[in-house]
Amino acid sequence: MKVSIIGATGRVGRAAAFCLAEENSVGKLVLFAREESLCKIEGESLDIYDALAAKGIYVSIKTTCDLKDIEDSNVVVLSAGISRKAGEEREDLGVQNAKIVAEYAKKVAEIAPDAIILVITNPVDVMTYVALKASGFKKNKVFGLGNHLDSLRFKTYIAKHFHVHVSEIHTRIVGQHGPQMVPLISSTSIGGIPIEYYSAWDYFTGYEPFDIKKTIEKVKNAGSNIIGKKGATEYGPAFAISNIVTTILNNENKILTVSAYLDRDIEGIEDVCLGVPVKLGIDGIKGILPIKMSESERESFLKAAEIVKKDTDKLMKVLK
Template sequence: MKVSVIGASGKVGSAAAFCLAEENALRELVLISREESLDKIKGEAMDMYDALAANDIHVDIKSTSNMEDVAGSDVIVLTAGIAREPGMSRMDLAIPNAKIVAEYARGVAEYAPESILLVVSNPVDVMTHVALKASGMDKNRVFGLGNHLDSLRLKTFIARHFNINVSEVRTRVIGEHGAHMVPLISSTSIGGILLKYFSNYKDFDIINMVEKVKSAGEEVITRKGATEYGPAYAISNIVTTILNNEKKILTVSAYLEGEIEGIEGVCLGVPVKVGENGIEEIIPIKMSKYEINAFIKAAEVVKNFTEEVFRAAEI
């Protein structure tokens, strides 16, 4: 299998590339950056080779600034864009990133139109829509990291609260990757038992837990300057699911055409079945009344913001 990572000179891009190489499922890994960062990704490749040798893993790693080198990729991970910084407004981030994402998406469509494009650049729901429109590719082959990382964060917080192994927790966050994310607490379970049936559920501060998930990324950025490991492994989860045709249900940012609550014309985090062809099915779900209303609100906010970004960035 061949995977290309666009924006590999950044912290998330380089960490994701290494996670993918460690999976030992790749024949070729292509690291792509702008010309001015080419020397840096060549250094990343050298460092990766040393680390992989310790585990007897061999992957051909190519460092390039030429988009033609994505040709033949099974999956392309798009992490390029300016980094999110503390205090940065959504529009400050969205406009320059929309232009960058659109440029690369057009390149993907030109040189690797049969690939699957996973968008990571933030704000991810909007950037997924930008990539989909700019590339002209099928909506099942262009989707974003969405709420997969948020779901993993909520899973971790719940496991720690109930002092239970994280593997026993089944939970999901949908909606916007941002302030309007929607945790599906009504269907969250531990060990196959709905959360609401646990005797100490009344001590579970849902509102506080949700706020912790919402602010988790910003807190990491404030403390250490950037998020790396969480996004990298979340990306690796999705890519290996595609490469191995695992047909897992993951929460990614997908373009909706009425599949859930009649929402259409916007990219939002929703549960989908992921396999070798990308999104094989958007999973219809039942939600509580509160969750439905929150999801509809998320759709409205993201759709309006997306239209604003499209106008400002002339996409």
């Protein structure tokens, strides 16, 4: 299988390249960068080769500034754009990144018409919509990182609090990848037991009660917190990207929360990209799953859709 990364010199792109190079399902990896950054990405590829040699892994890595080299890609990871700085909102990056994403999405459609596009560039829900429209692809072939990483972070925080393995936590966050993210507490369980039943367990084990609101704020601010401390997020997004790509390449039919185009699939919402649970496989999105939400979750989800739709329409007018 062939995977191409557009924007491979960025910190997320570089980390994702390393994660994907380790995967057995990836045989060819194309790292695309602008001509002025080609030397840098060549150094990255040599460094990756050294690391893989130590692990007894081989993958073909091509570094290039010629987009024609993405031809025949199974998946194109689109992470090109301006990175978010500490204290900066994802929405602040909109117009500049939209122009970049639109340009590359058109090129992918021309050069690799059978590829699936995975959008990483922020604000990811809006950028996914831009990539979908600019490429002209069917909606199952263009989707964004969305709330997948948010959901993983939420699972980790819950697992740490209750001192259980993260695989025992079943939950997800939907809606916007940003301030309007919506945790589905009503369907969250630990080892198959609804989380609401664990309040008594807290009392008997001496743990502090689980503060859901505080935990969600931690999830919302996780990216900014990391950026403030080390300058950028890398490993979390990279492994989340690798998780999605390998799910596609291996046709695993996993249910992951990505930013997908809605056409009245959930709550009658249409013409907007939002984080929702989907079944992913070799053809991309095989289906959007229905969500059972409490009334407050439903209201928050509709609000997220309204805000993302407004931001998207505003950007599309600028792009014409």
